[in-house]
Every structure is written in C-alpha cells, then in structure tokens.
Amino acid sequence: MNKVTLVSKLKWKILVWIILVIVLSLAFFYGHQYGINQRIIILITLALGTFTQIFSGITSLIALIPFFGPFILKVISIPIFYILNAMGWVVSVVAIKKGYVNELSKSRTITLALLVGIIIGYILGNIIPLNK
Numbered sequence: 001m002n003k004v005t006l007v008s009k010l011k012w013k014i015l016v017w018i019i020l021v022i023v024l025s026l027a028f029f030y031g032h033q034y035g036i037n038q039r040i041i042i043l044i045t046l047a048l049g050t051f052t053q054i055f056s057g058i059t060s061l062i063a064l065i066p067f068f069g070p071f072i073l074k075v076i077s078i079p080i081f082y083i084l085n086a087m088g089w090v091v092s093v094v095a096i097k098k099g100y101v102n103e104l105s106k107s108r109t110i111t112l113a114l115l116v117g118i119i120i121g122y123i124l125g126n127i128i129p130l131n132k
Contacts, residue, residue, distance in 0.1 A: 059077075
C-alpha cells in the first residue's frame with residue numbers, strides 16, 4: 001500500500017489524534033494555572049482510554065450475535081445513560097449547595113452546545129453520505 005493512499009484513508013483518524021494530543025498537552029502544561037494536578041490529567045486520560053477500549057471491544061463482540069446482539073446492546077446502553085444523567089444531577093445539586101452556581105450554569109451551557117453539535121452532526125452525517 002502506498003504511503004499517500006494510507007494517509008488519505010486515515011486522514012480523519014490522524015486529525016483526531018493530533019487534536020487529542022494538542023488538547024492533552026495544553027491541559028498538561030497550562031492545567032497548573034487552574035489548579036489541576038498533572039498526575040490527575042494523566043490518570044484520567046489513561047483510565048478513560050482503557051475503559052473506552054474495553055467497552056467498545058465487549059460491545060463489538062455482543063453486536064456480532066445475529067438478531068439479538070443489537071437488542072442486547074440497547075438494553076445495556078440505555079440504563080448506562082440514565083445512570084450518567086442521574087450522576088450529573090446529583091453533582092449539580094451538590095455544586096449548587098456549595099455555591100458554584102455560576103460555574104454550573106457555564107458547564108450546563110457548554111454541555112447543551114455540545115449536545116446540539118452532536119445532533120447537528122448526526123443529522124448532517126445522515127443527509128450527506130461519505131461514499132463517492
């Protein structure tokens with residue numbers, strides 16, 4: 001396989017990795033100004049990466065089961081989203097009681113913008129096909 005075709009095939013993955021490295025390096029070098037320990041950044045990055053790979057591997061194996069695989073994934077994934085949503089509400093209540101109302105409103109605004117972006121991306125991804 002030619003190097004040019006390999007790069008053209010993997011251009012989006014390469015772009016995502018470059019953005020990820022830039023964000024992590026910025027968090028690593030400028031996080032101490034905002035009170036974030038560098039060890040915590042590394043630990044969270046490694047933990048999230050490991051659990052994401054494990055979860056995606058297990059779900060891929062479950063999805064291989066004909067007919068019942070996608071149904072099982074829906075049954076498993078929907079309660080996970082409910083649990084994450086409940087945890088967000090609990091953290092919000094604790095933050096409000098401790099007086100972090102402004103920070104909480106900013107984070108909720110960013111979360112809403114992220115969700116709207118995901119929805120718009122999903123819609124555009126279904127409208128505009130990637131195949132030529």
